[in-house]
Amino acid sequence: MLKVENLAVNYGYIIALSNINLEINKGEIVTLIGSNGAGKTTTLMAISGLVEKRPGSKITFKGQDITKMAPNKIVHMGMSHVPEGRKIFPALSVYENLRAGALGNKKMTKARFEELVEEQYTLFPRLKERYKQAGGSLSGGEQQMLAIARGLMMDPDIVMLDEPSLGLAPIVIEDIFELIVKIRDMGKTILLIEQNASVALSIADRGYVLETGNITLQGTGQELLVNPEVKKAYLGA
Structure with a gap:
């Protein structure tokens, strides 16, 4: 589904990423963990085309x-x-945020749009209850649900989630990660950037560890959960 080869990004004279290599297969949850400043968000922004990449970088999506x-x-x-920080449209209603998420899909029909809205309401019942409410008036957890639902309104093949648990209470974090698994079970492929390493690795098929712009470890989620280096650095062991 997605292959990243020799990805390198500079911010001026600062090396943000150096020779990042990773791949994601269809139907997987793959997580990229690391401390603050390791380059996780930059990796997603580079894949999305939002930052300039150094010569020699190559990103292939669905073979292209x-x-x-x-x-x-x-x-x-x-x-x-x-993106990290939800970035919903606070003045728009829940429904209007969902509608905005579908605007970029030129192949979207009215029937498919309505199907996708109902899918989001089924996946996130609280959004259905608040569909007329302004996005900015929702709780932090509800805003995160809205951000994910808006991303799904594009009807994508792959969903890249940047720190979905950031700033949320533990019980809400549990709900969010259960929903991520449900989204995968719906047929989506997921690249998950997450600082809460233990929860991310527990649901991931595979994972990569990013340190100061370099991939230092990779393996299945369960392998990384029991890896002594990962436990010491990220799991509080």
Whole structure:
């Protein structure tokens, strides 16, 4: 589904990413864990075409080279990016936020749009209860649900989630990760960026550890959960 080869990004003279290699197969949850400043968000932004990549970087999505492709064209190919910090439209209602999520899909029919709205309401019942409510008046957990639902309104093949648990209470985090598994079970492929390593690895098929712009470890979610280095650095062991 997605292959990243020799990905490198600079911010001026600062090396943000250096020779990142990872791949995601259809139907997987793959997580990228690491401390603050390791380059997790930059990785997603580079894949989405939002930051400039150094020569030699290559990103392939569904067999097509998207390294130099514009972000809107990448979205049209079936890639959805749910950014860190939710970034919903606070003045718009829940329904209007969902509608905005579908605007970039030129193939969207009215019937398919209505199906997708109902899918989100089934997946996130609280959004249905609040569909007329302004997005900015929702709780933090509800806003995160809305951000994910808006990303799904594009009807993407792959969903990239950047820190979906950030700032949420533990009980809400549990709900969010259960929903991520449900989204995978609906046939979506997921690339998950997450600082809560234990929860992320517990649901992931595979994972990568990113340290100061470099991939240092990779394996299945369960392998990384019991890896002594990962336990010491990220799981509080």
